[in-house]
Amino acid sequence: MEVFMKINEVIRKHRKEKNMTQEEMANRLGVTAPAVNKWESGASMPDISLLAPIARLLNVSLDELLSFKEELSEIEVSSIIKEIYEMFDTEPIETVYQRILEVTKEYPNAESLLLSLIGIFNSRCVILGVDKNEEYDKWIQGSYQNLLFSHDEEIRVGAADGLYALYIRKEMYEDAERCLRYFSAKDPDRKRKLATIYYGKGQYEEAYKTLEAEVLANYQTMSVMLLEIFMVAVKTENFEKAQVIIEKESALAELFEMGEYHKNAGKLELAVALKDSKETLRLLDCLLSTTNTVMDYTKSKLFEHMTFQEVNPTIFQTLRVNTLKHFSEDDTYKFVRESEGWEAFEKKWMTA
Template sequence: MKINEIIKEKRIAQGLTQEQVAESLGVSTPAVNKWEKGISYPDITILPSLARLLRVDLNTLLSFKEDLTDIEIGHFLNKLVEIIRSEGFDIGYEKAIDKIHEYPNCDKLILNIATILEGSLFMFAIENIEDYEKDIEKLYVKASNSSDIEIANQATSMLINKYLGREEYEKAQACIDKLPNITFDKTQLQGNLYIKASEFDKASELFENKLISKGNEIFTILRFMMEIALKENRNEDAKYFAEVIEKAIELFDFWDYNSYAAYFHLYSVQKDVDNLIPILDKMLTSMRKTWDISNSKLYKHIKPKENKVDSSEIFLSSFLNALKNDKDNELEFLRDNKEFLELIDKYNK
């Protein structure tokens, strides 16, 4: 909230009238009225007295507190994606930075904004993209120093991937060393407590979230194992890992896009055009069918996140743009392939 909203909310919460606030601070009632309307602001010399009167600290009064709820963050992120789509990346970027200036200590907001901005860079032909990438990286660095361990770890992981991409291995290692080793997981104890207390919905939701987490961990490990096999030219092993990934995705009721993506990477590295084109077709089709967690019996106690933006089309558009640009020249062997070009045109319509 902005300072004018905080003043009004806290005044009402304390049961004070504008006249009483004015009298306590030695100012006029119209002055207090203007503060609450955002027309003018209290003089800096009376801010400590105002904070004491409203029973808040100065950080809260000056909106320097990370007071955005998850719902408020979600609403803003949805709005940001829509702005980027309809008004362009530059406008969306300005809105995002303005929001961060408004809530400079809201690390969760900063991390999510950085993720959306970075993903959006792939969707548009942005000038001075390097400058934007530097600014986005600074956001990740700020979030990596968060007091919230989960946020800090996510941001640090993003930085590691950036450093690895630039072959800055010492920086990547420093980030890896910064990540904590988790030695104890209390999920089972907490879940058992819920069961004993007959709080079965809570227990189910807890274990379902853990299942998703472990399933994603298994999927990621298998992808790394396939990557190692490809780098060592163990093509049969790599194919086997892709097949295991497919089975794992089916077992955990995950989005089928993930299994197609594994095969897509396999055939791309092997330059296997005959298998790559059909799997790319399936992959692009799956992108239009965003994974709906509520369709799985494994996760029926997990509430789907509220998202009014059609993320599937955004994801598809971003991926098609990446295929066309092919910044790393990984698909150069397909550049003049008629089936490949027709497939891109088909899904661009």
């Protein structure tokens, strides 16, 4: 929530800027120095009849003197927003617009409130088909641009997001691209926005590459998150949940055409967690037989516009060797080595 300068801080700030003592100010206003001291300390407020003389003495407008209020509570912000929404149902859009202007003048530093009001008004203009009104567009654009100078990063990003959408709708792609500098390079939505700009400018190849790279990155993120959930489930011995999660992780790999190896890797982890030696050997055999599918996604139509490094075939043999060594030496898999099927399995793969 935005914090506003209080009237006592406004008086103290401007008095000091004029190199005026509290006593000098008191003499000019016909009050006592202790009265001025109480105003500046926040112990009391000036009488309403003194507001105009104080504003003239400090060379500020009454709006400036009075508009710096204490921060609005969330309830107050919600109340204002609710009022605006209700007005849209009962009043002409011009009346709502004028009310929003009044609110923004009354609370000029309430940046989060202003950001919400701009977004609400802009959306309603689009819905009602009046988004081509030059006055409204100018206000929306100007208000967003002003908020780009906020000290609050969240406000700046919100304003940039609003401006980006406005520029995209108006097919102002160069302006839209400039908005992207307000977004972190790690923002998952930044590349999608860039792809939209590429598409709008007719740079379809670049749009494809950008979107496909994001699809692949999102798959990898979702897969890792599911495996993390799986590990938590195993740690808490919630094997029913662990099985559900691994089935979904496998289905995800199939959906994104990751290849047989990726479809079964998680299932092997589940079999190990359950100490199911028979299923572990079956899945391990499956993985060793399909190591050459690890990079199958590079052949998928999903990612056909992406450029991948050529894979050295020896990587598949290295993967098989390391996997076998892991199962042959790690104590975690002792239950597998002691199982009935291990000897035949070992004979098959150790001599392969």
